Amino acid sequence: MSLGSSELILNPDGSIYHLNLLPEDIADIVITVGDPDRVSQVSKYFDSIELKKKKREFVTHTGSISGKRITVISTGIGTDNIDIVLNELDALANIDFTSRTIKEKKRQLSFIRIGTSGSIQPNIPIDSFVLSSSGVGFDGLLYFYDSGQARNSELELKLNDYLGWSTQNIRAYAADFDEKLAEQFASNRIRYGITITNSGFYGPQGRNLRLATAIPNFNERLAAFSHQNYQITNLEMETSAIYGLAKLHGHRAISLNAILANRATGEFSKNGKKAIDQLIQFALEKIVSIDLN
Template structure:
């Protein structure tokens, strides 16, 4: 069955609506960043750039580094934006945009998120790099898709829900594992691994108290002390769970690489977060293309 024009929305030039690129502009290896300004920080390392596009907060550069074709794209903040970008990138790869038909030959993509994050463990220092072994979704996005349970780790979810006394008024947390192949490719003695918790906001959902009090007020303490068979929650951010969940459901690989710019337990923030992010970018590109 072909997709209706209202479901698979295209621009006049045949590009997908929000990402504003066509299938030929998409590499098989895709680096996602939140900040549009970070796209150039990644692509400046490329040997060549073949295509640039932008629309709203979504900026895309496709080029080549060390003989490997790469796309870097900004998503903006939050799992809602991940839903838009990942749905459209998968459509570019696996739907015929002219007919709206799903292609018979599946094209597998690899997604690597290069983002910033706050540590939830005292022994994870500011300016370090965390690779997300799992994405813990506190945002609820995956529950909007049929079959999402197939990619979730229910045992670990149940253990988390019971331990932190998760409110039934909130969406059920979901947990999805990283791509083993990408995790092994980027892991080294210079990285730390752990569960990355993904919140639906920056303030209350991550336990920050300004004028409104978070509920529960001790959410960070509950996350920090959770441990299940040696697995602990290492950091907090706003995209990883959706990236892992959607990629797994679509049949793609995904890994989240996190530059730790804050330690929420110690109350510390990096004195040069830009340097930390640049170091993460250089490390990841070297690992991806060597």
């Protein structure tokens, strides 16, 4: 069945609507970053860059390092942007734009998020790295999809029962990392934990400037929860959507987080750019040796 022009929206040059990319523009390994300026911070380590494109907040560079073809793309902030980026990247991989039909043979992408985050555990130091074992979303994105098969229902039930925040119209969903991809990033530099993905930066992460928050002890409640030996370690704004949409599409995904703030101790990194650069170099070193066969 052919997809209508209002569903699969293409630009006059045949590129996908928001990302402005053609199917041949993307590699099988895709690094996602939030900040458009961070794309060049990643691609400066490539041996060669074959493509640079930009539209709105979506900046894309595709190149190679040590013979490994990699795409790095900025998503902007939030799961609403992740919904655009993940769906359009999958379309580039698995929809024939000429016939507007889904390809019979599917292409699997590997997504590696390189992002920044705030810890809610006092024992996770500033400038350390966390790999998200699960992403828990407070934004509701996955509820718009037939997503039950991609979600960790055991974690959802346990966390929602523990929090009891249904009276605040908050019901979390959860999706897990790809274990095989995560194995490729194993290191004594990496800590593992459950990542909370929030729908905002201030109230939704328990920050109180001039507006009072509805839930007292927001971060403390989250920090006290554990599931299968994993604590909730950090807060950010994209991971749950990346994990959920990647699983629904049959792709792999992990989320790497540079911890720039510790909410429990009130600390903030004095050299966040260095920490992010170290995480980028760590990720690229691991990507070069990736073997997913």
